[in-house]
Amino acid sequence: MELIFLGTGAGVPSKERNVSAIALTLLQELNSIWLFDCGEGTQHQILHTSIKPRKIDKIFITHLHGDHIYGLPGLLSSRSFQAGEGLLTVYGPKGIAEYIHTSLDISGTHLNYPLKIVEMNEGIILEDDKFTVHAKLLDHGIPSFGFRITEKDKTGELLIDKLINIGIKPGPIYSQIKSNKMVQLEDGQKLYQKDFIGPNKKGRVICILGDTRSQKDYSEFVKGADLLIHEATFTSDKVELAQNYFHSTNTEAASLAAKSSIKQLLLTHISSRYQTEDDQRILAEAREIFPETYLAKDFFQFHIATKN
Amino acid sequence: MELIFLGTGAGVPSKERNVSAIALTLLQELNSIWLFDCGEGTQHQILHTSIKPRKIDKIFITHLHGDHIYGLPGLLSSRSFQAGEGLLTVYGPKGIAEYIHTSLDISGTHLNYPLKIVEMNEGIILEDDKFTVHAKLLDHGIPSFGFRITEKDKTGELLIDKLINIGIKPGPIYSQIKSNKMVQLEDGQKLYQKDFIGPNKKGRVICILGDTRSQKDYSEFVKGADLLIHEATFTSDKVELAQNYFHSTNTEAASLAAKSSIKQLLLTHISSRYQTEDDQRILAEAREIFPETYLAKDFFQFHIATKN
Numbered sequence: 350m351e352l353i354f355l356g357t358g359a360g361v362p363s364k365e366r367n368v369s370a371i372a373l374t375l376l377q378e379l380n381s382i383w384l385f386d387c388g389e390g391t392q393h394q395i396l397h398t399s400i401k402p403r404k405i406d407k408i409f410i411t412h413l414h415g416d417h418i419y420g421l422p423g424l425l426s427s428r429s430f431q432a433g434e435g436l437l438t439v440y441g442p443k444g445i446a447e448y449i450h451t452s453l454d455i456s457g458t459h460l461n462y463p464l465k466i467v468e469m470n471e472g473i474i475l476e477d478d479k480f481t482v483h484a485k486l487l488d489h490g491i492p493s494f495g496f497r498i499t500e501k502d503k504t505g506e507l508l509i510d511k512l513i514n515i516g517i518k519p520g521p522i523y524s525q526i527k528s529n530k531m532v533q534l535e536d537g538q539k540l541y542q543k544d545f546i547g548p549n550k551k552g553r554v555i556c557i558l559g560d561t562r563s564q565k566d567y568s569e570f571v572k573g574a575d576l577l578i579h580e581a582t583f584t585s586d587k588v589e590l591a592q593n594y595f596h597s598t599n600t601e602a603a604s605l606a607a608k609s610s611i612k613q614l615l616l617t618h619i620s621s622r623y624q625t626e627d628d629q630r631i632l633a634e635a636r637e638i639f640p641e642t643y644l645a646k647d648f649f650q651f652h653i654a655t656k657n
Numbered sequence: 658m659e660l661i662f663l664g665t666g667a668g669v670p671s672k673e674r675n676v677s678a679i680a681l682t683l684l685q686e687l688n689s690i691w692l693f694d695c696g697e698g699t700q701h702q703i704l705h706t707s708i709k710p711r712k713i714d715k716i717f718i719t720h721l722h723g724d725h726i727y728g729l730p731g732l733l734s735s736r737s738f739q740a741g742e743g744l745l746t747v748y749g750p751k752g753i754a755e756y757i758h759t760s761l762d763i764s765g766t767h768l769n770y771p772l773k774i775v776e777m778n779e780g781i782i783l784e785d786d787k788f789t790v791h792a793k794l795l796d797h798g799i800p801s802f803g804f805r806i807t808e809k810d811k812t813g814e815l816l817i818d819k820l821i822n823i824g825i826k827p828g829p830i831y832s833q834i835k836s837n838k839m840v841q842l843e844d845g846q847k848l849y850q851k852d853f854i855g856p857n858k859k860g861r862v863i864c865i866l867g868d869t870r871s872q873k874d875y876s877e878f879v880k881g882a883d884l885l886i887h888e889a890t891f892t893s894d895k896v897e898l899a900q901n902y903f904h905s906t907n908t909e910a911a912s913l914a915a916k917s918s919i920k921q922l923l924l925t926h927i928s929s930r931y932q933t934e935d936d937q938r939i940l941a942e943a944r945e946i947f948p949e950t951y952l953a954k955d956f957f958q959f960h961i962a963t964k965n
């Protein structure tokens with residue numbers, strides 16, 4: 350589970366920061382990659398990473414502003430060109446389907462893979478045996494969603510020492526115990542899984558919020574996340590500007606993290622008014638409130654380790 | 658009059674070549690810049706040039722394939738953000754208006770400048786006192802246009818030696834002669850412009866063709882151009898592939914130039930199957946047929962000098 354920031358700027362691309370896109374690589378977990386937002390030039394950024402477009406099988410769009418969607422038609426087309434054949438699902442606010450279909454139709458683009466478009470509402474938008482994704486409406490003038498990606502808890506480790514102690518040696522029996530509540534041996538002895546499996550491994554939680562003001566309280570939604578990715582379009586001195594333009598400051602993001610038992614906070618969606626020399630200030634202001642804050646840059650990679 | 662190639666690849670962006678866009682800078686002539694096609698990432702490429710988006714006041718779209726239009730919504734938005742306030746006119750095939758309006762509307766984008774969209778047919782699409790632009794339908798499966806940009810001839814130089822010889826010294830009278838067919842002096846003497854102005858300065862002609870097959874003959878349309886910009890998606894060994902996919906080869910483009918009294922040929926829209934090491938072959942094959950051939954690269958600048 351690794352995040353690759355493909356675009357960390359706001360509104361317009363600059364030489365330092367492209368417009369929004371974040372890849373969540375789940376290669377070990379699902380052999381796939383999820384993309385969050387797809388600003389113009391996302392496919393160009395991908396050319397400079399190890400990401401294979403055909404591995405991207407889900408794209409989540411937080412909201413329909415141009416700097417979050419204008420790279421979508423190009424990426425969908427190129428994925429087809431690059432032999433992506435598996436189903437791709439796009440989740441986004443109402444309007445995303447018309448945008449995609451109009452762009453593909455008018456440009457005469459035929460995809461070589463099935464495309465499913467889900468216009469989502471708040472609530473659980475995706476659940477399989479490994480992950481749940483919740484969506485929540487934020488406060489951005491137009492519908493903008495936050496996503497809470499919850500990895501399901503995994504069965505604990507097999508207690509090998511304990512099995513060997515009672516004379517059961519490594520073999521096919523071990524995987525039987527791992528996948529069955531009870532296994533009966535040839536001699537009639539019953540082995541209960543709960544006796545030979547350690548505690549569940551807690552799944553990881555990542556919250557990725559779309560653009561939003563910070564007037565409402567999202568602490569319930571992001572509570573306890575291992576990582577919160579939050580916009581910080583402005584610095585703390587521009588709090589009114591942030592409010593007027595439906596954005597947040599670095600310190601507003603840090604305050605949410607501080608009161609929500611977040612482990613780590615990653616700031617992104619930085620206005621092009623800020624230059625590289627402002628990075629330290631953006632970070633320092635936020636760290637005064639929430640020490641475990643990091644500032645994303647384009648091509649920044651962030652690993653989220655498994656727990657226990 | 659200078660061309661800046663912003664994207665010289667075909668279909669999908671690569672690290673070496675972005676998708677199609679060419680800027681024609683007419684800063685001296687009109688204090689403006691015209692753009693031909695606008696593939697995804699064109700505004701990103703512009704960041705690495707001296708081009709100011711607010712100077713772009715006309716965009717010509719050859720055809721609606723994604724690699725020629727997906728950068729348009731982003732460029733239009735960013736031009737607004739960067740204080741472009743003057744009228745922008747987009748010329749393109751039928752469908753371009755729906756594409757632009759849908760993209761801007763769904764993304765909630767409001768432009769700070771007036772935008773005019775002209776869905777063009779064949780013929781003269783633009784004429785002012787300095788330039789004429791003709792459009793012609795090519796052969797690309799979907800409507801794809803070529804443009805012939807003709808600079809109007811300019812009045813020749815004032816023959817100063819001749820004026821001095823008859824005793825007329827430099828002064829306001831010189832500009833009167835330049836701008837009037839006949840000027841009468843205080844002593845009643847009549848000076849006829851035609852006697853004191855050298856031959857007209859011929860205007861320059863540039864032809865920029867959109868994607869096209871080379872089965873039909875476009876020599877009438879491009880005849881005598883100072884510069885022909887032609888696609889060369891494939892090399893000569895792939896002539897059948899080119900035909901099937903409605904594209905041209907390098908040698909087909911060179912053949913058109915050779916029989917059309919073209920001064921210089923510039924090849925662009927090179928398939929991503931070709932690498933930098935193929936450049937020499939692409940060029941050499943074409944030069945066997947038409948020696949004055951050049952191969953465009955991203956950020957390549959090409960100056961077209963005034964004539965006489």
Ligand SMILES: [Zn+2]
Nearest residue numbers: 412414489560
């Ligand atoms: Zn936004």
Ligand SMILES: [Zn+2]
Nearest residue numbers: 720722797868
């Ligand atoms: Zn085309």
